[in-house]
Amino acid sequence: MNVELYKDLIKDERGNYYVAVQKEGKELTLLNAMLERSYQDLWEFNEEFKKKYAEYEHQFIGKMIMDKLRHDIVFASKEDGHGQMYDLAVVTGNYKVTFIDMIEFYRNPREGRSHDSDID
Known part of the structure; x- marks a missing residue:
């Protein structure tokens, strides 16, 4: 088992x-996936945003994030190279697992996000 960040x-x-x-050796730090997905994109509520996300008008802002996560869940479940789906019980049998408290991530959302530097 090789869980990818x-x-x-x-x-x-x-x-x-x-x-x-x-991930450090056999130690994993996990975060709620919906919370992590909510910090992937920075949205500016302007005319461009309104056009791009018109289908979400008059809906909860969380629906956009949940749809993104639902997409990732579907593809991870297919096991076709778009990520894997693992059961937590199996993961804890292979790794020492710790969880980030959601409020702590909220306070420091960029801390520890090594892939941010790849986006530049």
Whole structure:
């Protein structure tokens, strides 16, 4: 088992999804996947935004993030190279797992996001 950062999804027994945001040897740090996805894009509510996301007008802002995560879940479940889906119980049998508290990530969303430097 080789969990890939920011790509693979991990599902627990309650239907929650997580993404690995740090990996050191056999230690993984996980974060709620919807929260992590909500920090991938910076949105400016202007005319361009209104045109691009017109289908979401008069809906909850969280729906946009959930649709992004739902897309990732579907592709990870297919196991066709767009990430893998792992069961948390299996992952904890192979890695020492720690979780980032959601409020701590909210306070420091860029900390530890090594792939941000690749976007420049």
